[in-house]
Amino acid sequence: MTHPTAPAGLLRRMTSRSPYEQHRAATPLELFFDLCFVVAVAQAGVRLVHAFAEGHFGSGVLGYVLVFFAIWWAWVNFTWFASAYDNDDVFYRLAVLVQIAGVLVLAAGVPRAFDDANWAVCIAGYVVMRLAMTCQWLRVARHNSGAERATALKYAVGLALVQVGWFTVLFVPEGTRLYLFVVLAAAELSVPLVAERGFHTAWHPHHVAERYGLFTIIVLGETVTAATVAVQEGLDEHEALGELLSIAGGGLLIVFAAWWIYFAAPAQERLTSMKRAVQWGYGHLFILGSAAAIGAGIEVAVEQVTGQAHISPVAATGTVTVPTALFLFTGWFLQARHVKRDVAEKALMPVTVLAVLACTFLGTWGVLAAGLVMSVTVAFGVALSARPDSDALRKPRAA
Incomplete structure (x- = not known):
């Protein structure tokens, strides 16, 4: 069944669409x-x-x-x-x-x-x-x-x-x-x-992967918006301008790197069975929840610098680094680890998670440090995937 371009009357039969439709996209x-x-x-x-x-x-x-x-x-x-x-x-x-x-x-x-x-x-x-x-x-x-x-x-x-x-x-x-x-x-x-026992509904792997990806982008975009508003409100604090700019810059690097890392591995190639689909789909609770929490954390970091939050610099930075680490670890666990070939590729994301958490203890400048850590991770990931046998990355191993 092809997707209708417009509704045909009040009611149509609600029969399943083919999971093999070509060029299936979000509506x-x-x-x-x-x-x-x-x-x-x-x-x-x-x-x-x-x-x-x-x-x-x-x-x-x-x-x-x-x-x-x-x-x-x-x-x-x-x-x-x-x-x-x-x-x-x-x-x-x-x-x-x-x-x-x-x-x-x-x-x-x-x-x-x-x-x-x-x-x-x-x-x-x-x-x-x-x-x-x-x-x-x-x-x-x-x-x-x-x-x-x-x-x-x-x-x-x-x-x-x-x-x-x-x-x-x-x-x-x-x-x-x-x-x-x-x-x-x-x-x-x-x-x-x-x-779903006894009969599996005919969901479309590419369509589902695109839908999750688009929602992840929208949530990350909301994070950027929240961070922008927070920095705007804090710009009157001229004495804290340097710290505010570091939080804004670090937050932007974190969000952009998070987007890059999330889409580095083709998700639809993992959705080959109901068991995998459930693990991947349910696991996105942590990906999406942490993505939204990153924006909240950036706002908290800004409020701490401007004296509106009654917590320490380390605690404020932790509200950014902890959800960032959760986002990275969950994305690696659900998708990226299945397409890694050797020790260097397999270790890159776990090491990044630990490094991002360590940035918490840098206090006010920890957000910028975490953004730089993730930028370095993206650079290493690009370099590793550009090696001569990089085509292997497109062939996920069995779970």
């Missing part, structure tokens, strides 16, 4: 969907900055992880569903609109969740998104038969049951909510694993 609706989701990511980043600036590292990280998981998981479910069943009819577009509305409601509730532990608005927005996804799976069940219909029904029932669980979070004692969050998050992650 304008998918790109719009991503941009709306980044609004929620930005809100989570803003609250993380406030928490770190006040030295509330534990509660800040916890709140950020809970909010980001909801945003990321709703995005993941739509992405894989759309790769298999995007028929682009009017009902499909309206269902996507409902999901966008849901994430905007979730974003509006982020400040209450962080500041007052009031999760009502966030949960309401999340449930709206998931119910729209449930309706999409019911359409798949209606228009298909056999094992494919059974898989769609398992998705729909699983999603509906978990949403009931999220609704009950609002009525349990506050002290038990975290435990229920963990249980429900595990249940969310298990729905695809259970539903």
